[in-house]
Amino acid sequence: MKARVLQSTSLVTMLALPIVSLVSVGTLRQNAAPKNEAKAAAASAFEGEIMDNDCAQMGSHEMTMKDTSLATPDLCTTYCLRFKKTPGKYVLYNAATKMIYQLDNQQEASFFAARKVKVTGTYDQATKMIRVTDITSRSTS
Numbered sequence: 001m002k003a004r005v006l007q008s009t010s011l012v013t014m015l016a017l018p019i020v021s022l023v024s025v026g027t028l029r030q031n032a033a034p035k036n037e038a039k040a041a042a043a044s045a046f047e048g049e050i051m052d053n054d055c056a057q058m059g060s061h062e063m064t065m066k067d068t069s070l071a072t073p074d075l076c077t078t079y080c081l082r083f084k085k086t087p088g089k090y091v092l093y094n095a096a097t098k099m100i101y102q103l104d105n106q107q108e109a110s111f112f113a114a115r116k117v118k119v120t121g122t123y124d125q126a127t128k129m130i131r132v133t134d135i136t137s138r139s140t141s
Contacts, residue, residue, distance in 0.1 A: 027037035040066040043133055046101060046119045048094035049073075050135075056093035056100045061114070074114035081113075092119050092130065102129040112137060 005082070051073070061076040070076045075085045081088045090109035092101040103109045112135055120134040 018068045042141050043122050048092045050090055050109050052077050052088040053091045053092050054080050054088050077113045083110055103132055104129055105132040
């Protein structure tokens with residue numbers, strides 16, 4: 001009789017342990033959710049011009065446009081990204097603060113080349129990169 005009680009007790013224990021483990025993991029995930037929501041809530045808006053990183057470092061397209069006889073900033077951006085020896089990347093340049101922000105979503109940025117925009121996303125200060133959630137064109141008027 002004692003053997004059967006011990007067997008049934010150990011059987012219950014063996015069945016209960018995986019269930020307790022699953023409940024614990026679920027609780028840990030629920031506790032982690034507010035941290036992820038807090039990160040999502042930390043999204044900010046950044047304004048400036050989408051341009052190539054070379055011209056952004058110079059502060060404008062002026063020098064490259066003059067050297068290559070390009071007529072517009074969008075042609076300059078395309079030239080710098082595609083035809084220079086070292087391929088460039090799209091960045092957000094804020095002329096007022098002289099800040100250059102790397103953009104993680106190069107494809108979305110390509111639709112706004114040489115335009116004044118508002119970029120919404122989270123900023124990683126260590127890499128100076130914006131994790132882009134949205135880009136909208138700003139009116140120039």
